[in-house]
Amino acid sequence: MDSALVIHRLHFAFTITYHYLFPQLTMGLAPLIVIFKTLSLWKRDERYNKAARFWGKIFAINFLFGVITGIPMEFQFGTNWAKFSQYAGGVIATALAMEGVFAFFLESSFLGIFLFGEKRFGQKVHWLAAFMVFAGSWISGFFIIVTDAWMQHPVGYELAADGTAHLNSFSSLLLNEWALWQYLHNMSGAVITGSFAMAATGAYYVLSRTEDYYGRLFLQLGVIVAAAASFLQLFPTGDRQGKLITEHQPVTLAAMEGLFRTEAGAPIVLVGQPDVDHQKLDNPIYVPKALSFLTYRHWEAQVKGLEEFPRDQWPDNLPLLYYSYHIMVGLGTIFILVTFTALFLLWRKRLFNSRWMLWILMLSFPFPYIANTAGWITAEVGRQPWLVYGLLRTQQGYSMNVSAGNGLFTLIGFMGMYTVLSILFIILIWREVAHGPDFLKS
Amino acid sequence: METLWFILVALMLVAYVVLDGFDLGAGVISPFVARNHDERRLVLRAIGPVWDGNEVWLIAAGGALFFAFPLLYASSFSGFYLPLMIVLWLLMLRGIGIELRSHVDQPLWWSFFDFLFAMSSLLLAIFFGAAIGNVIRGVPLNADGYFFEPLWTNFRVGINPGILDWYTVLIGLLAIVTLTAHGAHYIALKTTGVVNERTHRMASRAWVLLVLLTILSLVATVYVRPQVTDNFRLRPWGWIIPLVVVGSLVAMPLFIRKAHDFAAFLASTGYVIAMLGGVAFAMYPVMLPATTDPSYSLTIYNAKTGDYSLGVGLIWWTIGIALAIVYFTFVYRSFKGKVTLSESDGY
Numbered sequence: 052m053d054s055a056l057v058i059h060r061l062h063f064a065f066t067i068t069y070h071y072l073f074p075q076l077t078m079g080l081a082p083l084i085v086i087f088k089t090l091s092l093w094k095r096d097e098r099y100n101k102a103a104r105f106w107g108k109i110f111a112i113n114f115l116f117g118v119i120t121g122i123p124m125e126f127q128f129g130t131n132w133a134k135f136s137q138y139a140g141g142v143i144a145t146a147l148a149m150e151g152v153f154a155f156f157l158e159s160s161f162l163g164i165f166l167f168g169e170k171r172f173g174q175k176v177h178w179l180a181a182f183m184v185f186a187g188s189w190i191s192g193f194f195i196i197v198t199d200a201w202m203q204h205p206v207g208y209e210l211a212a213d214g215t216a217h218l219n220s221f222s223s224l225l226l227n228e229w230a231l232w233q234y235l236h237n238m239s240g241a242v243i244t245g246s247f248a249m250a251a252t253g254a255y256y257v258l259s260r261t262e263d264y265y266g267r268l269f270l271q272l273g274v275i276v277a278a279a280a281s282f283l284q285l286f287p288t289g290d291r292q293g294k295l296i297t298e299h300q301p302v303t304l305a306a307m308e309g310l311f312r313t314e315a316g317a318p319i320v321l322v323g324q325p326d327v328d329h330q331k332l333d334n335p336i337y338v339p340k341a342l343s344f345l346t347y348r349h350w351e352a353q354v355k356g357l358e359e360f361p362r363d364q365w366p367d368n369l370p371l372l373y374y375s376y377h378i379m380v381g382l383g384t385i386f387i388l389v390t391f392t393a394l395f396l397l398w399r400k401r402l403f404n405s406r407w408m409l410w411i412l413m414l415s416f417p418f419p420y421i422a423n424t425a426g427w428i429t430a431e432v433g434r435q436p437w438l439v440y441g442l443l444r445t446q447q448g449y450s451m452n453v454s455a456g457n458g459l460f461t462l463i464g465f466m467g468m469y470t471v472l473s474i475l476f477i478i479l480i481w482r483e484v485a486h487g488p489d490f491l492k493s
Numbered sequence: 494m495e496t497l498w499f500i501l502v503a504l505m506l507v508a509y510v511v512l513d514g515f516d517l518g519a520g521v522i523s524p525f526v527a528r529n530h531d532e533r534r535l536v537l538r539a540i541g542p543v544w545d546g547n548e549v550w551l552i553a554a555g556g557a558l559f560f561a562f563p564l565l566y567a568s569s570f571s572g573f574y575l576p577l578m579i580v581l582w583l584l585m586l587r588g589i590g591i592e593l594r595s596h597v598d599q600p601l602w603w604s605f606f607d608f609l610f611a612m613s614s615l616l617l618a619i620f621f622g623a624a625i626g627n628v629i630r631g632v633p634l635n636a637d638g639y640f641f642e643p644l645w646t647n648f649r650v651g652i653n654p655g656i657l658d659w660y661t662v663l664i665g666l667l668a669i670v671t672l673t674a675h676g677a678h679y680i681a682l683k684t685t686g687v688v689n690e691r692t693h694r695m696a697s698r699a700w701v702l703l704v705l706l707t708i709l710s711l712v713a714t715v716y717v718r719p720q721v722t723d724n725f726r727l728r729p730w731g732w733i734i735p736l737v738v739v740g741s742l743v744a745m746p747l748f749i750r751k752a753h754d755f756a757a758f759l760a761s762t763g764y765v766i767a768m769l770g771g772v773a774f775a776m777y778p779v780m781l782p783a784t785t786d787p788s789y790s791l792t793i794y795n796a797k798t799g800d801y802s803l804g805v806g807l808i809w810w811t812i813g814i815a816l817a818i819v820y821f822t823f824v825y826r827s828f829k830g831k832v833t834l835s836e837s838d839g840y
Contacts, residue, residue: 119588119589120585122585123578126577130571130578133639141798144559145805152816153809159546160823163546163824168827215563453574
């Protein structure tokens with residue numbers, strides 16, 4: 052493998068993975084902040100406002116880090132993936148440019164009003180600003196998903212005389228079936244991150260007895276929303292994504308599941324280590340026939356194994372794909388167990404005294420980040436060896452005029468920069484959580 | 494259609510330089526016009542609610558360029574790889590410089606972020622100027638429409654130049670002085686008292702340099718790329734552009750002397766628009782000239798995407814930008830007037 056290709060892949064993978072740690076929280080928190088603002092207007096209770104302001108601060112710090120780590124993303128298509136940009140720009144840049152004019156202007160304009168305008172413009176404008184920031188962040192997510200969905204499942208294009216892809220149906224691009232399910236799956240994933248962060252903060256306040264009222268409030272909203280989002284993540288959004296992969300990327304499905312041989316009544320493997328050289332799975336723990344049922348709703352259905360496909364069509368990093376998929380699904384299942392248990396305790400009015408459950412909730416907030424990241428690795432590594440599925444291979448898409456040395460120089464630069472950003476981020480978030488919602492001047 | 498998109502992308506870039514230009518300029522002048530904690534907070538409050546929205550114009554213009562002219566986007570962003578990455582790092586440092594300063598009440602913390610804000614603003618101004626210089630001078634494009642430029646070679650303008658040569662550095666200096674004046678006018682508009690007085694002095698001094706560098710860069714541009722005069726011969730209405738440049742240059746010091754801060758700000762806005770508009774006018778229809786062989790130059794014809802996409806784009810672009818103008822009008826009206834330190838929240 053050409054080393055410049057490896058560097059450019061790592062460059063994009065590293066910067067996008069780091070970037071997405073921030074938007075998943077802002078997109079997840081935004082609707083929760085709107086809920087607090089709405090409650091404060093409706094019930095005329097200042098405490099909901101304090102809650103909204105507290106999460107607004109956390110949101111603002113995350114938003115800033117999302118913005119500054121997001122700027123490189125828009126540019127990296129051109130800097131590191133020039134051949135891909137030339138090939139696909141005629142289609143995907145419609146979505147990316149629309150993100151700029153429809154989402155970024157909205158978010159950036161109203162964030163200033165949300166953060167600095169509460170006293171000056173009153174509660175109704177402040178509610179509107181919160182809602183607009185929420186809308187902006189969700190619109191932004193939609194256009195990014197449209198871009199990725201086109202790479203996963205290209206629609207609405209034609210190939211021009213020079214071999215590049217040109218858009219020929221605007222509506223097919225935006226209404227790509229793949230984009231709609233991927234969007235819902237992704238946004239529900241973001242809400243899981245946001246609601247787990249809220250529940251964890253609430254659990255910390257209740258356990259440490261620092262902010263009992265707000266601790267309970269955050270736990271209530273956090274647990275209810277987390278349970279709903281965890282369920283939606285599995286069904287229907289995750290289920291429908293799986294169906295699309297079965298239909299359009301069968302080789303990816305086989306690789307995700309570690310299914311080397313075609314089987315009727317294929318089992319689903321919970322744990323096991325793929326051995327690509329010998330084309331087998333070591334130490335499998337599995338549920339018989341479950342994969343056939345989940346993909347085709349029929350216990351004896353035949354599921355195609357990797358052996359059906361030529362080797363040059365296999366995703367090129369099969370173990371990474373296999374593990375990231377299993378981590379995503381495993382964590383998703385645990386989220387449902389944890390949140391529904393917490394929901395049950397909340398309903399029985401025993402949650403705030405169940406210290407064991409509060410400990411679990413407090414410590415669980417990192418896991419949605421891991422699950423969301425693993426999900427994206429599944430999507431992107433699963434698409435390999437294609438950059439645009441079935442049309443353009445990854446090795447044809449990078450900037451061939453940018454040498455491996457130049458690529459590594461900036462990759463190391465980003466790593467250094469992001470180390471500093473991480474330290475600043477942790478300091479600032481920790482200060483906000485330690486201060487608590489009541490510390491803020493009203 | 495491609496001409497229309499050339500104009501639209503150019504308009505978005507001009508909007509970026511006019512808007513983010515004043516907050517970049519505010520960063521460049523902040524160590525000089527704001528000398529203590531409270532004065533620095535005033536400068537930050539003047540740009541705080543708007544800088545992020547201003548910067549979105551760069552992202553949106555980048556998106557529009559990618560959308561309308563994919564080959565130009567692919568070629569220039571990969572060819573200008575290193576300076577672009579440096580610009581991205583500077584934009585990041587500048588963002589945290591502005592936003593994180595107020596989070597901790599500690600003089601050392603403030604100093605660190607003040608330094609980041611001023612230094613990144615200054616370097617960004619140089620790089621943006623040098624970028625324009627590179628686009629005017631041309632780059633060593635090959636037959637496929639690609640190139641790769643190192644940061645510097647021998648500092649001469651030749652077939653294989655670097656990002657920085659005597660010409661692009663000159664344009665970089667012009668950019669610093671332009672944004673210094675523009676930023677000073679904006680901060681003057683938003684402040685009172687001692688900060689306001691210092692920005693007036695800053696603007697007057699910058700003006701002298703601005704006149705000198707404008708003349709110098711004009712001569713240098715005609716020397717480096719004589720073709721820039723072609724369009725002025727073909728389309729004589731273009732002479733209105735140098736008239737606006739001269740007019741706004743004359744107007745700036747008059748307004749500053751009378752403390753008409755808003756008028757002075759409009760004058761430097763006019764200057765920025767006319768200078769960048771002049772570049773776009775002189776380059777058209779070329780977008781990136783080749784130093785190697787003129788036939789390799791990237792033009793609006795060989796870099797554009799399909800007509801269907803450009804046509805649909807006009808519809809959503811118009812709606813999107815109309816909405817953006819509504820938001821901007823709302824935000825600027827909301828935060829209009831002089832900034833004070835009386836309100837408790839923010840910076």
